[in-house]
């Protein structure tokens with residue numbers, strides 16, 4: 446029979462269930478506190494159920510007869526057993542508690558204890574093929590008694606195969622389809638028996654079966670196996686027994702059921718978590734954020750101060766000694782920012798203005814948004830929170846990066862300053878010597894001490910040459926050095942800017958992007974675990 450075959454084929458696809466349960470466990474742990482508690486709780490329920498059920502092994506296949514009052518569950522149980530074990534409608538209309546019929550000699554006590562079924566019957570069967578079969582005659586799913594329905598739901602949750610028994614009168618009942626829809630994603634372990642086939646003509650039975658198939662398709666269980674039978678007339682019982690014998694011998698039924706549960710739990714989590722995403726941010730995000738950090742920082746102002754400081758230091762070293770002391774009256778541009786030589790600690794720039802603070806904030810949010818894209822909550826919030834968590838450290842980091850760039854670049858004076866400085870000193874000394882000489886000559890002249898011979902270089906007296914030449918050349922040297930210092934200062938400013946800008950990428954990574962990627966990576970771990978647990982994402986999500 447083709448239907449029977451398909452039930453078994455589905456069972457055979459079950460692979461490495463314990464590993465899948467482990468992955469589901471990992472996913473549930475990662476999802477806890479992040480995703481819908483009900484969905485996480487269901488996954489946890491499946492994990493503990495599977496773990497417990499697997500301890501009983503796969504020898505037994507637990508088949509639950511489910512259905513409406515009078516559909517023939519008890520009669521069908523009796524028919525499969527081959528004798529009247531279960532009380533049927535003729536004698537007592539309802540089955541009050543679940544009855545378990547166990548085939549074979551294997552001890553089912555532990556499993557039945559776990560299933561909380563006290564009403565047990567060992568079937569004296571001459572059919573070894575049914576060894577390991579446990580058929581449960583379950584209270585009606587449309588019972589007026591709540592405890593019956595609860596018992597039915599509990600058993601249905603723990604059984605391996607759900608065998609819905611219905612009949613030509615009740616196959617369209619709301620209660621049946623309510624449960625079928627609830628279990629629609631367990632199609633692999635759902636089968637339907639259309640009972641009381643003896644009350645219909647062949648044509649009627651076919652029409653009925655077609656209609657039932659249409660309804661099952663509507664319920665989302667179009668792939669469920671459908672059998673027609675009559676419990677009392679013995680029709681289709683052989684086929685039903687043979688289907689049961691197949692699944693029992695396959696020893697996969699328990700696994701198939703748990704597998705279906707794990708798939709449902711994992712897929713529900715997958716629907717909550719949204720599509721899998723990358724765990725790394727593209728490089729340009731770091732670069733863009735670093736650029737924004739630079740633009741909102743004091744780097745422009747500070748690197749300009751570095752140029753000014755350079756020029757100022759150059760003037761102090763190589764300027765015209767006669768006038769250079771004047772410059773020292775004004776504060777040093779770098780010292781004013783607490784960046785002068787020998788300084789350490791933070792820059793004393795004015796606190797981040799609101800516009801720049803907002804700019805940094807927007808850039809961080811932008812990076813967070815880039816990271817989450819279409820991912821549903823809670824990740825956008827988690828990622829944004831992680832991205833903004835280190836704002837204080839980020840601003841300090843930006844400042845110390847800038848400070849370091851300036852301090853590193855202004856640690857030592859440029860080499861060319863030394864000879865120029867020496868030359869400037871020499872010229873100054875020459876000028877002083879010349880002036881002193883002239884003073885001596887003047888004093889001698891004033892007191893008419895007679896002519897003191899003055900050496901000449903060409904037409905120029907040496908003391909005059911020394912005084913004027915020293916002054917003039919010193920002044921010219923200062924001008925040339927000043928020009929060069931302008932170029933040097935600009936270069937230093939550019940270097941400071943470049944160093945700090947490059948280091949800003951690390952700052953952006955450390956305080957914003959790494960925390961974002963931590964969240965992304967835990968999400969990636971979750972989606973990865975779900976994939977390995979067999980999750981199917983809703984269409985359009987992947």
Ligand SMILES: Nc1nc2c(ncn2[C@@H]2O[C@H](COP(=O)(O)OP(=O)(O)O)[C@@H](O)[C@H]2O)c(=O)[nH]1
Pocket residue numbers: 512513514515516517518519520521532533534535538539540585640641642643644674675676677678
């Ligand atoms: N004609 C006919 N009657 C059936 C068949 N199966 C069960 N019945 C009758 O339907 C009534 C309800 O059966 P029962 O097994 O107690 O249904 P349950 O409430 O689902 O357990 C009883 O009177 C049965 O004799 C069948 O295949 N054909």
Ligand SMILES: [Mg+2]
Pocket residue numbers: 518519520532533534538539540
């Ligand atoms: Mg009954």
